[in-house]
Amino acid sequence: MIGTLKGDRVALGKESIDELYNTLYYGRLKENELELALVEAAYLLDRDKISVEHEGKKLSFRDFFIIASQAQEYFELKYIVYRDLRERGYYVQPSVTDFRIYPRGGKPNVSPSKYFMHVVTERKPMPMQQLVSNLQAAVNVRKEMILAIVDEESDITYYGVKFNNLKGGMGELKVPSVPGAATFLEDRVVIWDTELSKFLHNNGFHGNMLDDKRLQLSLVESAYLLSTGRLEVLDSATGKPLEIGDFIEKASRIEELFEGKLKVYTDLRNRGLVVKTGFKFGSNFRVYEKVESAEKIPHSKFLVDSVGAGHVFQLQDMSRSIRLANSVRKEMVFAFEKNGEIQYFSLGRIKL
Amino acid sequence: MIGTLKGDRVALGKESIDELYNTLYYGRLKENELELALVEAAYLLDRDKISVEHEGKKLSFRDFFIIASQAQEYFELKYIVYRDLRERGYYVQPSVTDFRIYPRGGKPNVSPSKYFMHVVTERKPMPMQQLVSNLQAAVNVRKEMILAIVDEESDITYYGVKFNNLKGGMGELKVPSVPGAATFLEDRVVIWDTELSKFLHNNGFHGNMLDDKRLQLSLVESAYLLSTGRLEVLDSATGKPLEIGDFIEKASRIEELFEGKLKVYTDLRNRGLVVKTGFKFGSNFRVYEKVESAEKIPHSKFLVDSVGAGHVFQLQDMSRSIRLANSVRKEMVFAFEKNGEIQYFSLGRIKL
Numbered sequence: 001m002i003g004t005l006k007g008d009r010v011a012l013g014k015e016s017i018d019e020l021y022n023t024l025y026y027g028r029l030k031e032n033e034l035e036l037a038l039v040e041a042a043y044l045l046d047r048d049k050i051s052v053e054h055e056g057k058k059l060s061f062r063d064f065f066i067i068a069s070q071a072q073e074y075f076e077l078k079y080i081v082y083r084d085l086r087e088r089g090y091y092v093q094p095s096v097t098d099f100r101i102y103p104r105g106g107k108p109n110v111s112p113s114k115y116f117m118h119v120v121t122e123r124k125p126m127p128m129q130q131l132v133s134n135l136q137a138a139v140n141v142r143k144e145m146i147l148a149i150v151d152e153e154s155d156i157t158y159y160g161v162k163f164n165n166l167k168g169g170m171g172e173l174k175v176p177s178v179p180g181a182a183t184f185l186e187d188r189v190v191i192w193d194t195e196l197s198k199f200l201h202n203n204g205f206h207g208n209m210l211d212d213k214r215l216q217l218s219l220v221e222s223a224y225l226l227s228t229g230r231l232e233v234l235d236s237a238t239g240k241p242l243e244i245g246d247f248i249e250k251a252s253r254i255e256e257l258f259e260g261k262l263k264v265y266t267d268l269r270n271r272g273l274v275v276k277t278g279f280k281f282g283s284n285f286r287v288y289e290k291v292e293s294a295e296k297i298p299h300s301k302f303l304v305d306s307v308g309a310g311h312v313f314q315l316q317d318m319s320r321s322i323r324l325a326n327s328v329r330k331e332m333v334f335a336f337e338k339n340g341e342i343q344y345f346s347l348g349r350i351k352l
Numbered sequence: 353m354i355g356t357l358k359g360d361r362v363a364l365g366k367e368s369i370d371e372l373y374n375t376l377y378y379g380r381l382k383e384n385e386l387e388l389a390l391v392e393a394a395y396l397l398d399r400d401k402i403s404v405e406h407e408g409k410k411l412s413f414r415d416f417f418i419i420a421s422q423a424q425e426y427f428e429l430k431y432i433v434y435r436d437l438r439e440r441g442y443y444v445q446p447s448v449t450d451f452r453i454y455p456r457g458g459k460p461n462v463s464p465s466k467y468f469m470h471v472v473t474e475r476k477p478m479p480m481q482q483l484v485s486n487l488q489a490a491v492n493v494r495k496e497m498i499l500a501i502v503d504e505e506s507d508i509t510y511y512g513v514k515f516n517n518l519k520g521g522m523g524e525l526k527v528p529s530v531p532g533a534a535t536f537l538e539d540r541v542v543i544w545d546t547e548l549s550k551f552l553h554n555n556g557f558h559g560n561m562l563d564d565k566r567l568q569l570s571l572v573e574s575a576y577l578l579s580t581g582r583l584e585v586l587d588s589a590t591g592k593p594l595e596i597g598d599f600i601e602k603a604s605r606i607e608e609l610f611e612g613k614l615k616v617y618t619d620l621r622n623r624g625l626v627v628k629t630g631f632k633f634g635s636n637f638r639v640y641e642k643v644e645s646a647e648k649i650p651h652s653k654f655l656v657d658s659v660g661a662g663h664v665f666q667l668q669d670m671s672r673s674i675r676l677a678n679s680v681r682k683e684m685v686f687a688f689e690k691n692g693e694i695q696y697f698s699l700g701r702i703k704l
Contacts, residue, residue, distance in 0.1 A: 046563060062535075062544045066588050069537045076537050080562070121539060122631050123607060151631035152570040154540065154560045183414075185421045185428050187473060188506065192414045208506045210432070211398060218504040236418050255475055279474050279503035282672020317669075320634020320676055327679040 003041060005054040005064070008071045010041035012050065020044070025091045025108045037094040038068040038075055039082040074121065077150045081119045084156055088352055097134065101146070117146045120315065128311040128336060135161050135345060146350065149315055158352055159322065164333055164344040166302065168273030169290035173204050175230040182222070182233045184242060187254045189222040189233055191215040200225075205274050205291040218277060219251040219258065220265040227266070257306070264306040264335040267342040278303050281324055283332075304333045304344070311336070322347050355393060357406040357416070360423045362393035364402065372396070377443045377460045389446040390420040390427055391434040426473065429502045433471045436508055440704055449486065453498070469498045472667070480663040480688060487513050487697060498702070501667055510704055511674065516685055516696040518654065520625030521642035525556050527582040534574070534585045536594060539606045541574040541585055543567040552577075557626050557643040570629060571603040571610065572617040579618070609658070616658040616687040619694040630655050633676055635684075656685045656696070663688070674699050 001020070003010040012020070012027070012034040020026040020034060026044065027036040036044070044050045045061055052059045054067065069075040078098060085092045091102040093113065100113035116138040120126060131147075138145040147159040181193040190210060191197045197215035200206040206225070207217040217225070225231035227244045235242050242250070252258040261284055268275045274288040287302040303325045325332035326349055333346050353372070355362040364372070364379070364386040372378045372386060378396065379388040388396070396402045397413055404411045406419065421427040430450060437444045443454040445465065452465035468490040472478060483499075490497040499511040533545040542562060543549045549567035552558040558577070559569040569577070577583035579596045587594050594602070604610040613636055620627045626640040639654040655677045677684035678701055685698045 065542070066535055066537070070588065074538060076540060076542075076568075080568075083563070123539060151629050152540065152572075153629045153631075154562065154568040155629070155632070157632060183418055185418070186426060187475060188428060188504065190417070190428075210506065211435070216428075216432075216506040220504075236422065277503050277505045277507070279505075279668060279671060280507070280509060280675060282668050282675060316631060316634050319631060320672060323633060324672055324676040324679065327676065 001050045003036065003050050003052045005041075005052055005059070005067065008038055008068075010036040010038070010050075010052055012036065016050070020049075025093075028093075038072050039079045039094065042068060042079050043083055043086060074119065076154075077119050077121055080150055080154050081117070081148045081156055085117075085352070090352070097138070098148075100143075114144060115146045116143045117148055119148045119150065122149055122151045122315045122319070124315070126313045126315060126318075128307055128313060128334070129309070131161065131313070132336070132343075132345065135163065139163065146352075147347070149319065157319065158350050159347050160350040161345060161347055164331075164346045166268065166271055166273060166287070166333070166344055168268075168271055168288070170204060170269075170272045170274060173230065175199065175203075175225070179232055180234055180241070182217070182231060183236050184222070184233050184247070184250065185236055188219065189217040191217065191231075201294045204269075205276065205288070205294055205297070219255060220262050220275075223247055223251060223258075223262050224266055224269060257308070260306045260308060260337070263337060264304065264342055267335075268304065275304075276300070278305075281328065281330070283321060283325075286330070287333075299329070301330060302333050303330050304335055306335050309336060309338075318347070322349060353402045355388060355402050355404045357393075357404055357411070357419065360390055360420075362388040362390070362402075362404055364388065368402070372401075377445075380445075390424050391431045391446065394420060394431050395435055395438060426471065428506075429471050429473055432502055432506050433469070433500045433508055437469075437704070442704070449490070450500075452495075466496060467498045468495045469500055471500045471502065474501055474503045474667045474671070476667070478665045478667060478670075480659055480665060480686070481661070483513065483665070484688070484695075484697065487515065491515065498704075499699070501671065509671065510702050511699050512702040513697060513699055516683075516698045518620065518623055518625060518639070518685070518696055520620075520623055520640070522556060522621075522624045522626060525582065527551065527555075527577070531584055532586055532593070534569070534583060535588050536574070536585050536599070536602065537588055540571065541569040543569065543583075553646045556621075557628065557640070557646055557649065571607060572614050572627075575599055575603060575610075575614050576618055576621060609660070612658045612660060612689070615689060616656065616694055619687075620656065627656075628652070630657075633680065633682070635673060635677075638682070639685075651681070653682060654685050655682050656687055658687050661688060661690075670699070674701060 001016045003012040014032045016034050026040050027034045052064055093100045093108050097116040098119045099117040101115040103114040135145050145161040149157050178193045178196045181196050182189050182191045194213045201215055206221050207215040210216045226233055233242050265275050274291045275285050278284055278286040281303050283303040283305045285304040286300040287304055288300045322332045331346050333344050335342055335344050353368045355364040366384045368386050378392050379386045404416055443460055445452045445460050449468040450471045451469040453467040455466040487497050497513040501509050530545045530548045533548050534541050534543045546565045553567055558573050559567040562568045578585055585594050617627050626643045627637050630636055630638040633655050635655040635657045637656040638652040639656055640652045674684045683698050685696050687694055687696050
């Protein structure tokens with residue numbers, strides 16, 4: 001079968017429709033022709049299923065590949081991914097989201113597609129807003145979103161992306177009132193009262209014991225307890241209780257993105273989760289669904305990073321976060337604020 | 353025993369010398385007195401070994417702690433680490449590098465110290481130059497360097513830092529000459545010649561097979577082969593061979609820090625190592641000591657990140673790199689250029 005290269009399409013005559021379209025599910029019908037996307041044509045050309053003519057000459061695979069990569073942005077990437085999917089036995093249709101993929105056993109024109117796949121190079125930074133709006137678009141039509149990231153050596157990693165409605169099992173925290181219990185030191189807070197220290201550590205796994213008598217709280221933990229009226233924190237210089245506004249101002253001088261972090265921390269605690277620093281995992285928080293007592297710490301299920309509305313992901317960093325989370329059997333979750341609410345989405349490696 | 357707070361020191365009378373200094377190795381002798389650093393005094397005060405007076409009044413632990421944290425920058429951090437080390441049975445002397453630590457069985461004034469330890473908060477970014485000059489200072493007097501990073505919840509992670517003289521087992525690569533073998537496409541290079549493709553993939557594990565006939569090379573791989581005269585790469589638009597200067601210019605437009613990466617890649621290859629992308633691990637390169645053939649890929653031992661001379665580490669990111677490297681049994685190595693040479697240092701978690 002002979003196709004003709006027309007811009008970013010290859011057109012074949014109607015004699016190709018039965019085999020390529022009806023049986024093998026390549027291309028789309030356009031009047032009396034079969035139209036192939038460049039990746040489909042390259043794939044069939046490599047397999048000697050078709051040949052392609054351009055300006056009256058038959059193109060070698062090499063020539064076709066070079067022309068195609070000039071005609072379509074990221075053609076090589078798309079080809080690498082298309083080829084991989086076809087070889088794994090998936091039916092794939094090129095679409096605005098790069099590819100629509102049919103579930104195993106499913107076929108174009110017969111059953112609905114299951115995934116919307118976006119193909120990206122590791123080199124191109126990805127705005128968080130774009131990722132979220134792509135995800136929303138997939139969710140709106142009940143598809144799952146997959147991100148196929150092609151690295152500089154053309155290895156592909158597939159990531160499933162989904163919204164995440166986190167929920168925990170902790171009840172309300174009734175903290176005994178101890179006036180002047182804590183002091184804001186250089187970049188952390190110390191609770192001097194032993195009973196309160198032990199209570200907060202054992203209920204909700206707050207802070208870290210400085211020794212057997214005193215508790216150290218992080219800035220977000222302190223701000224959360226202070227803002228909900230559960231703790232009084234004294235200024236170390238004046239010895240006077242700090243208002244929440246002053247506390248946030250002091251904390252923001254120490255930690256640039258403090259307010260964003262505090263919003264996410266607060267939302268997670270309000271959802272009944274237990275939130276601790278994720279520093280050892282290189283993320284903002286590690287999150288437990290429930291902690292019965294500080295003596296019996298379960299596995300933390302999530303790593304959560306708070307990202308600003310204008311955040312742009314460097315894919316190498318994103319890859320590292322997800323890989324690390326998965327290597328310690330946790331789910332990597334990103335949190336962002338939208339219309340005053342905190343929303344969450346997860347990214348995880350998937351095997352197709 | 354009663355000490356007196358004097359600025360950032362606590363002074364005790366000579367009656368304390370026998371027990372605290374000669375037996376337990378606290379403090380330093382100053383004329384007829386014993387002088388304690390604030391962390392030493394806080395530690396002894398918490399254990400009721402001493403009491404401390406200030407302006408004629410005995411100080412509670414709480415009052416002493418608050419005053420000390422105002423008198424010395426990062427006093428709380430230093431205290432948390434000092435306490436941890438003492439409780440692990442180490443003798444510790446405060447010093448310009450924060451702490452000198454004696455090996456197990458070793459004692460101040462008797463045997464030399466083994467480690468120079470720097471204590472830092474996770475929140476404070478660390479210039480690479482500072483890290484390297486601290487490491488050099490330790491190496492100059494034959495000490496090992498340890499970085500103690502205290503996270504926002506006062507958990508400590510200890511990292512050993514050392515220079516690394518990487519060496520691999522690969523011999524010289526004699527590549528068959530194939531004029532016009534490769535084309536620079538959008539952001540990668542494709543080798544069309546099947547024999548050359550297979551040769552490069554099997555010898556030195558270059559690139560990734562696009563299919564069973566053609567090889568894709570990354571930009572650094574191509575630039576290295578091009579610069580050493582082992583490969584000819586054609587421009588996809590003009591069809592003419594690219595000079596190495598033009599290649600680097602094109603590649604630098606695609607990848608911001610390309611030249612730095614290429615220098616490190618070249619140095620590693622020249623050291624007989626096999627260098628591949630580290631994208632899946634969130635780093636620039638994964639490095640093998642030797643690869644016999646592409647069919648038998650061994651474990652890669654190192655992850656290497658190229659960092660600029662002015663690089664400033666965010667400790668959360670650094671922690672993530674190291675944690676991920678260690679979780680896949682690799683060593684995290686950072687490479688930088690100094691006086692035209694590439695130098696390497698490793699960071700790894702250590703258990704004290």
